Amino acid sequence: MITIRRATADDVSTVRALMRELAEHQNQGAEVRVSAGRLEELLNRPDIGYLIAERGGRAIGYVSWVKRVSLWTGQDYLALDDLYVCSGERGAGVGERLMRAVSEAAEGRVVRWEVAEANVAAQRFYQRIGATVVSKKICRWQVAPFPGRPARAGEAEGR
Numbered sequence: 001m002i003t004i005r006r007a008t009a010d011d012v013s014t015v016r017a018l019m020r021e022l023a024e025h026q027n028q029g030a031e032v033r034v035s036a037g038r039l040e041e042l043l044n045r046p047d048i049g050y051l052i053a054e055r056g057g058r059a060i061g062y063v064s065w066v067k068r069v070s071l072w073t074g075q076d077y078l079a080l081d082d083l084y085v086c087s088g089e090r091g092a093g094v095g096e097r098l099m100r101a102v103s104e105a106a107e108g109r110v111v112r113w114e115v116a117e118a119n120v121a122a123q124r125f126y127q128r129i130g131a132t133v134v135s136k137k138i139c140r141w142q143v144a145p146f147p148g149r150p151a152r153a154g155e156a157e158g159r
């Protein structure tokens with residue numbers, strides 16, 4: 001039987017193993033560097049959601065999100081972080097169960113997330129559950145000394 005439940009601080013090692021599995025699936029295994037203590041702190045935060053799917057008590061997938069606010073609408077929304085089902089468990093409705101659980105947690109709020117352009121199978125899955133998929137570029141900025149001329153005094157404050 002498949003069950004979906006919220007992760008707790010006791011699930012830190014399971015959560016880290018699941019995230020590492022997704023990261024490795026995306027050739028980014030080394031990116032999962034979070035410490036056990038920090039992860040425990042994050043799982044306890046009220047603005048972070050993490051659901052684990054289990055079959056017979058064994059973790060087989062997860063979905064995670066962060067609550068955010070849109071300054072344009074003034075409304076909260078859920079920003080999905082990850083959705084993952086372990087490879088031998090795909091195509092059996094687990095992903096759909098996880099997204100259904102997200103829809104319940106959303107309580108009417110909009111849910112937004114990113115999907116790689118190349119991940120057409122996941123895009124088809126998202127469209128099938130009723131999501132709209134639009135293309136946009138993602139910028140990632142590892143902040144370093146700002147390129148170009150230095151700001152004049154007062155410029156950064158808008159004076």
Ligand SMILES: CC(C)(COP(=O)(O)OP(=O)(O)OC[C@H]1O[C@@H](n2cnc3c(N)ncnc32)[C@H](O)[C@@H]1OP(=O)(O)O)[C@@H](O)C(=O)NCCC(=O)NCCS
Binds near residue numbers: 085116121
């Ligand atoms: C995308 C994913 C979460 C869907 O979970 P799932 O449990 O396989 O989904 P379901 O069984 O509820 O639905 C199956 C649908 O998912 C799609 N799907 C995507 N990748 C799949 C895969 N590797 N195997 C089987 N189905 C897959 C299928 O196209 C199917 O849609 P269809 O019925 O229209 O063909 C899962 O395949 C997965 O974890 N993929 C790898 C990680 C990933 O791409 N995550 C999304 C990042 S944005």
